[in-house]
Amino acid sequence: MEKIFRNLSLSSASLVFIILIGIFITLFLASKDAINEFGIGFITNPNWNKEISIEIDAKSSNETIKNSKVNEIEDFNLESDLFSDEDDIMIDDEDDIIIDEDDMLFNEDIKTTFTDYGALVPIVGTILTTLIALIFALPIAMGIAVFLSEIAPKNIAYPIGIAIELLAAIPSIIFGMWGLYYFAPIIADLVGGYQVSLLTAGLVLGVMILPFMAAITRDSMNTTPDVLKESAYAMGATKFEVIKDIIFPYSKVGIIGSIILALGRALGETMAVAFLIGSIFALPTAINSPTISIPVAMANNFGEASGLGESSLFYLALILFVISFTIISIAKLYFLKKAS
Amino acid sequence: MKKMLTIALASAITATTIYASDIIKGSGASFPYSVYQKWIKAYNKETGIKIDYIKKGSSKGIKDAKARSVDFAGTDKPLSPKALKAAGLYQFPAVVGAITMGYNLPDVKDLKLSRKAIVAIAAGKVKFWDDKVIAQANPGVKLPHKALTFVHRADGSGTTYNFTYFLSKASKGWRKAYGAKKALSWPGNQHIGGKTNSGVAALLKQTAYSVGYIDYADAKNNDIKMASVENRAGNYIVPTLKSFQAAAAKAKLDPKKDFYSIIADPKGADSYPMVAATFILVPSEKPEINKDITKFYRWCYTDAQEIAKSLGFVPLPKELITKIETYWDTKGIK
Numbered sequence: 001m002e003k004i005f006r007n008l009s010l011s012s013a014s015l016v017f018i019i020l021i022g023i024f025i026t027l028f029l030a031s032k033d034a035i036n037e038f039g040i041g042f043i044t045n046p047n048w049n050k051e052i053s054i055e056i057d058a059k060s061s062n063e064t065i066k067n068s069k070v071n072e073i074e075d076f077n078l079e080s081d082l083f084s085d086e087d088d089i090m091i092d093d094e095d096d097i098i099i100d101e102d103d104m105l106f107n108e109d110i111k112t113t114f115t116d117y118g119a120l121v122p123i124v125g126t127i128l129t130t131l132i133a134l135i136f137a138l139p140i141a142m143g144i145a146v147f148l149s150e151i152a153p154k155n156i157a158y159p160i161g162i163a164i165e166l167l168a169a170i171p172s173i174i175f176g177m178w179g180l181y182y183f184a185p186i187i188a189d190l191v192g193g194y195q196v197s198l199l200t201a202g203l204v205l206g207v208m209i210l211p212f213m214a215a216i217t218r219d220s221m222n223t224t225p226d227v228l229k230e231s232a233y234a235m236g237a238t239k240f241e242v243i244k245d246i247i248f249p250y251s252k253v254g255i256i257g258s259i260i261l262a263l264g265r266a267l268g269e270t271m272a273v274a275f276l277i278g279s280i281f282a283l284p285t286a287i288n289s290p291t292i293s294i295p296v297a298m299a300n301n302f303g304e305a306s307g308l309g310e311s312s313l314f315y316l317a318l319i320l321f322v323i324s325f326t327i328i329s330i331a332k333l334y335f336l337k338k339a340s
Numbered sequence: 341m342k343k344m345l346t347i348a349l350a351s352a353i354t355a356t357t358i359y360a361s362d363i364i365k366g367s368g369a370s371f372p373y374s375v376y377q378k379w380i381k382a383y384n385k386e387t388g389i390k391i392d393y394i395k396k397g398s399s400k401g402i403k404d405a406k407a408r409s410v411d412f413a414g415t416d417k418p419l420s421p422k423a424l425k426a427a428g429l430y431q432f433p434a435v436v437g438a439i440t441m442g443y444n445l446p447d448v449k450d451l452k453l454s455r456k457a458i459v460a461i462a463a464g465k466v467k468f469w470d471d472k473v474i475a476q477a478n479p480g481v482k483l484p485h486k487a488l489t490f491v492h493r494a495d496g497s498g499t500t501y502n503f504t505y506f507l508s509k510a511s512k513g514w515r516k517a518y519g520a521k522k523a524l525s526w527p528g529n530q531h532i533g534g535k536t537n538s539g540v541a542a543l544l545k546q547t548a549y550s551v552g553y554i555d556y557a558d559a560k561n562n563d564i565k566m567a568s569v570e571n572r573a574g575n576y577i578v579p580t581l582k583s584f585q586a587a588a589a590k591a592k593l594d595p596k597k598d599f600y601s602i603i604a605d606p607k608g609a610d611s612y613p614m615v616a617a618t619f620i621l622v623p624s625e626k627p628e629i630n631k632d633i634t635k636f637y638r639w640c641y642t643d644a645q646e647i648a649k650s651l652g653f654v655p656l657p658k659e660l661i662t663k664i665e666t667y668w669d670t671k672g673i674k
Contacts, residue, residue, distance in 0.1 A: 049525045051518065180542055188547075194489065194532050195546055279494030279533030281525045290532045296494075300535060303370065304397035304496025304522040 027321060031314035033307075038117060042315060045118020048281035048297075049309065052116050117312035119294075119319055121281050125198070126293040126320070128284065129273060130266040132202025133209055137262065140206075141213035142255075146243055148214075149221040161218065168211035176275035179204040184276065193288030194278060201277040201293070205269055209262035216261065220254020221247050253336060260331045267324045270295040294320040364632055366393040368401020368414035371498030372435055372618040374557065375653045376414065379640050382647060391636060397522070398498055405429055405621040411629050413621045416498035421598045429621045430630070430671050431598045432664050434637060436588040436654040439503050439614040440579045442491075442544045442564040443551040445469065445484070451567040452477040452576045455613075458569065459511040461490050461551060462504075464528015469549060477570065484549065487530060491543045491552030494533030496523035502604060502616035503553045509605040510613075553614075556584070557652030571613040572605055579612055584654040587611035593660055595667040615654075622673065630673035638665070 028035075034042065144164065148157045183204060184195035191199060224247050232242045248255075278290020279300055292300075298313050305313055366376075373395040380391045396404070398415040405413035406427045414434065424431055441453050453461075454477040460466050466473060470483040493500045505520035518524055526533075532547070534540035537558040544552050544564050551567070556579060559566050568576040577583045590611050591603035603617045620637065622630045640648070641664075645655040656664070668674035 047525065049521075049523060180539070181546075185546055196532055196534075196543065274494070274535050275539060279535065280531060282529060285529075292494075292533075300495035300533075301523055302496075303395075304399060304498075306399045306403075 024318075024321065027314055027318040031311055031318050033311035034117065034315040037308060038312070038315075042117070042119050042312075043123065043319065044120055045116070046120040046281075046283060047116040047118045048121060050116045052114050115308060117309065117315075119312075119316055121283055122292050122294040122297045122316060123319065123323070124283060125277065125291040126267060126295070126323070128198055128291075129202045129205055129277065129293055130263065132199065132287075133205035133266045134259070134263070136203055136206035137210045137213055138259070141210055141217060141258070144210075144214040145217035145221055146247075148218045150239065150243055150247065161215075164211045164214050166211075167207075168215065172208065172269060172271040175204055175208050176272035179272060180275045187288075191288050193286065194290055196276050196278040197288045197290050198277065198284050199287045201273045204272055204276055205266050208269065208272060209266050212265065213258040213262045216258035217251065217255050220251040220257070223254075224250045256331065256335045260328055263331070264324060264328060267327070268295055268320070270299045274299050294323075363390045363392050364412070364629065364636075365410045366391065366412040366414065367396045367404045367410045368393075368621075369398045369416045369498050369618050370395040371416050371437060371502065371555070371616065372414060372653065375435055375437075375648050375651045378647045378651065379636075379644050382644060383636055383639060386639075389632065389636070397496065398501070399522075402621065405623065408623055411622070411626070412633050414618060415621060416501055416616060416618050418600045418602065418617075418619045419598075419621065420600050424598050424600075424621075428624045430624055430667075430673065431600070431619055431621050432637070432667060433593055433599050433617045433656060433660070434620045434640070435648055436584065436591070436603070436615055436617050436656065437502075438556045438579060438584045438587075438612060438652065438654070439499060439506070439553050439616065440556050440559050441551060441567040441569060441614075442541070442554045442559045443567055444544050444548055444565070445551075446548060448481060448483065449565070451481070451565070452570070453567045454570045455510040459507055459514055461488065462492075462507055462526070463514065463517075464490070464526065464530060467530065477576070486549040489547050489550040490526070490528070490531040491540055491547065491550050492526055492531060492533055493523075493537075493540060493553075494535050497536075498522065498616075498618070499537065499553070499555055500524070503614065505602060505616070506604045506614045555652065560652060569613055571609075571611055572607055573609045573611075575609055577610065577612045581649060581652070581654060583610055583612035584615055585657070587613070587615040588617075588654050588660075589657045591615075591617060591660070593617065593663070595663045595670075599664075599667075624671070627673050634668050634673050 038045065144160075148161055148164075152160065179200060180196070184200050187197075187200045187203065188195040228246050228250065229242055232246050237245070273293055274296045277292055277296055279292050279296060280290050281292055281297075282290075284291040294316050298316055301309065301313055373393070376393045380393060384390055393414070398417055401410075401413035401415050402419065404410045406429070419427070419429065419431060441458060443451055445451065453474070457466070457473045457477060460471075460473045466488050468485050469488050470485050471488075475481075475483055501520055501522045504514075504518060504524065507518070508515040508520045518527075532543060534543040534552075537555050540552055540554050541558045541562040541564060544550055544554065545562055554564065556566075558564075559579075566579045568578045571577050586608060587606045588603070590606035590608040592601050593599045593603070594601065599619065601617075603615055605613045606615065620633070622633055641656055641661045648655050665674065
């Protein structure tokens with residue numbers, strides 16, 4: 001019996017590990033094309049799905065195409081480029097339109113353009129939205145937790161505590177719809193600029209991670225032994241001093257844990273952010289300009305992606321995997337160790 | 341003996357019920373998804389036949405059809421006869437849809453957009469609403485000196501493909517620089533992306549001084565103002581079912597070429613330019629299931645026209661339906 005129990009729990013624990021490694025391997029294999037094509041430069045390349053013309057020599061093989069001079073397509077001149085009536089034949093001729101890679105399957109024509117993909121914009125977008133969310137949510141969550149565990153009387157703390165936990169149960173799509181239809185116009189009125197932006201996405205994300213942080217912090221604050229608090233009060237400490245010098249140091253581990261958990265959710269949040277971030281592949285120039293995050297880029301483009309584009313999305317997924325893994329490991333190993 | 345009979349009967353019944361409960365599986369294009377969905381529901385109510393259509397995107401639909409993992413596939417981009425032959429597929433058009441230019445300009449009604457203006461807006465070259473490329477087509481309309489925001493789809497979609505296809509037909513420069521794609525990195529810095537057609541609709545409604553492309557049904561349901569668009573003949577055409585029908589009638593869909601043709605930007609003085617046909621692919625070696633599928637589409641073409649119209653899709657013109665019927669006949673899938 002003991003043995004069975006032991007093996008059972010061992011296999012459940014190792015299952016997670018196997019799944020984790022399995023996901024990593026799948027992501028790696030699926031993104032191999034993109035990794036071969038773009039290498040590590042993918043991370044610092046701000047282009048996404050951008051056509052770049054290639055100068056092809058008559059004899060060039062695939063290898064030389066990659067190394068040959070690559071030009072960004074020049075801005076075109078509107079005036080001279082509009083089709084006129086004499087161009088009727090041109091209009092009907094469809095062979096020179098740039099189309100998606102997989103649609104070319106039966107087209108033996110040599111491609112004159114090359115589609116470039118890079119991850120810089122989504123990476124920056126992901127990190128910035130997460131930062132905004134944390135900056136917004138952290139003080140509020142601390143305030144809620146202190147109020148609930150120390151200041152509020154029991155009969156008020158209880159319903160508020162339930163309300164906060166309920167907030168955590170709201171599906172993210174609802175935050176997305178609410179954010180788009182009601183919150184975004186308010187933000188645009190206050191700050192100006194577009195309704196969907198880095199700021200809007202970050203703030204709604206902040207509201208979403210708020211309950212996690214508040215609930216865990218409150219619980220860990222509640223574990224402060226009464227003896228400690230009472231001794232402090234007996235020494236003549238005020239409420240503020242007790243909270244500052246007794247409760248916060250005591251519940252530090254819990255607070256850091258709550259931040260890690262919230263970070264995990266904020267980095268990977270997809271649905272709500274997809275509605276609110278504006279979804280354009282451009283580096284944000286201001287806090288209220290639209291951009292894109294990694295999960296949003298994946299959710300938006302997977303449906304119609306193919307070939308190199310699909311592989312690039314897997315590459316993005318791999319990067320997100322590594323980012324969240326690194327951040328959370330650092331937080332766990334460094335801060336938690338330091339705190340305890 | 342009696343026992344054997346009952347067993348035989350029972351197995352026959354189970355066999356037929358299994359056959360009857362067979363679901364016809366389809367996947368592919370997302371542009372016509374709303375109308376397929378309603379058709380399938382109504383057809384199921386009338387006949388009890390179950391059809392499943394999953395929107396995966398045209399390219400995944402084509403892949404599925406080639407791999408024979410579905411019974412039929414929808415695609416916004418028709419395959420050439422050569423490609424069809426290689427993959428052993430038949431192809432026929434299903435329905436015609438239209439894309440409109442929705443705009444949010446307080447105090448301006450009946451905006452007209454020339455082809456040049458639409459290309460310029462999409463290319464991020466129009467900074468303000470009173471830019472001369474827009475003003476030229478709108479004499480007498482007082483356009484505000486406000487920054488223009490272009491709203492586009494953030495997710496890959498057939499709507500974007502058909503819109504950019506129109507742009508490629510309207511402008512050489514666009515064709516060379518961006519082409520017709522399901523998702524692209526839009527140029528300029530005055531644009532925002534909305535997720536799905538409803539996301540675009542919300543952004544258009546809530547962002548003053550914005551303009552964007554959106555399918556007709558979503559624009560209409562959300563009371564978004566739609567601009568008249570200049571067609572090939574140089575006339576400005578109001579987006580209505582009638583003008584879409586005029587466009588569909590001009591489409592050169594030839595059964596000899598497996599209907600291989602993209603109908604965007606048709607000729608004709610009253611044709612609305614931004615229209616798109618969407619197609620169905622069926623594997624050639626399964627005539628039995630294909631007959632069920634063609635039966636479904638025949639019903640869609642004729643009995644279910646009102647459903648299509650209610651969603652802003654255009655039922656195929658009569659002559660075309662006859663052509664499709666003959667095509668089915670010659671392929672033995674009628």
